[in-house]
Amino acid sequence: MTLIYGHRGAKGEAPENTLTSFRQCLSHGVTRCELDLHLSADNELMVIHDPTLKRTTGRRGKVVEHSAADLITYDARQGGPGWVQPCHIPTLKTLFExxxxxxxxxxxxxxxxxxxxxxxxxxxxxxxxxxxxxxxTITSSSREVLDAAQDLVPDVSRGLVAEYAWLDPLKVAHNYGCKLLALNWTLCTPERLSKAQAQGLHVSVWTVNEPALMHRLADFGVDSLITDFPGLARTTLGKD
Incomplete structure (x- = not known):
């Protein structure tokens, strides 16, 4: 059975990486999510994709230049689907709560x-x-991040995010002791999928928004797919 992960909550339905977006994902009965993290100036884990604030908040500067107390007041509705109420940048702690x-x-x-x-x-x-x-699961395409995770928090599951095939993603995942491979859907061939699963990897494919592609990848046997439209994915894959 192919599991569904909401991408940045429900990025296609609500402002990405906001509490509203994650609640939207859960409202469809989709109980797995993918999100992005950056540290604030005072080392708080902030849920935002870009290192800079411009695209989602319209503000200048980098996330790391602002305190968490300031960041949580910034409205992150820009560049996504329209939303009436303000949607602030959340801390990971708030989402966990x-x-x-x-x-x-x-x-x-x-x-x-x-x-x-x-x-x-x-x-x-x-x-x-x-x-x-x-x-x-801590996921990353960064060797520095995976290296730090392997060395400093070995009891936390790790996952490789692979967007390009210029390095063998299965080899890299193995080198960092990953349990999960988050694979760009264009790299997901039946051969690579079966090799990854034989290696014990959970293969999570992103970003999958078209019903025909959802069906195709589910037929391949991917373990999970990451989508901007968790409600659509749930209906398409017959999870209702």
Whole structure:
């Protein structure tokens, strides 16, 4: 059975990576999500995709230049589907408090060695605080992040995000002791999928928004798909 993950909550239905978006995902009965993390100036885990604020909030500057107390007041409705009420940048702590997901893919973007270490340690501390260690996977395409996760928080599940095939994703995933492979759907051939699954990897394919593609990948036997439209995916794959 192919599982469904909401991409940044329900990115196609509500402003991405906001509490509203994750609640929208849950409203469809989709209890798995993918989201992106950056540290604030005071080392709080903030749920936002870009390192800069411009695209989603219209503000200048980088996430890391602002305190968490300021960031949570910024309206992140820009560049997504229209929404009447303000939708602020949330902290990961707020999502853990208010959203009951079965599993979380927590993607950490590329970072310096120091920042990667700070980020993975903060994730582990928060996951432990909320008794979610077995429900989170730290995912990344960054060697620095995966290296830090493997060395510093080995008890937290790891996943490789693979967008390009210029390096063998299965080999890289193996080198970092990953349990999950988040694969760009264009790289998901039946051969690569079967090899990955034989290696013990959960293969999660992104970003899958067309019903025909959802059916095709489910027929291939992918373990899960990540979609901007979790409600559509649930209907398409007959989960209702």
């Amino acid at each position: 208010q959203c009951d997901f079965e599993h979380w893919q927590l993607e950490v973007k590329s970072a310096s060695r120091t920042r990667a270490a700070s980020t993975v340690l903060a994730i582990r501390e928060l996951a432990q605080q909320f008794d979610l260690l077995d429900k989170v």
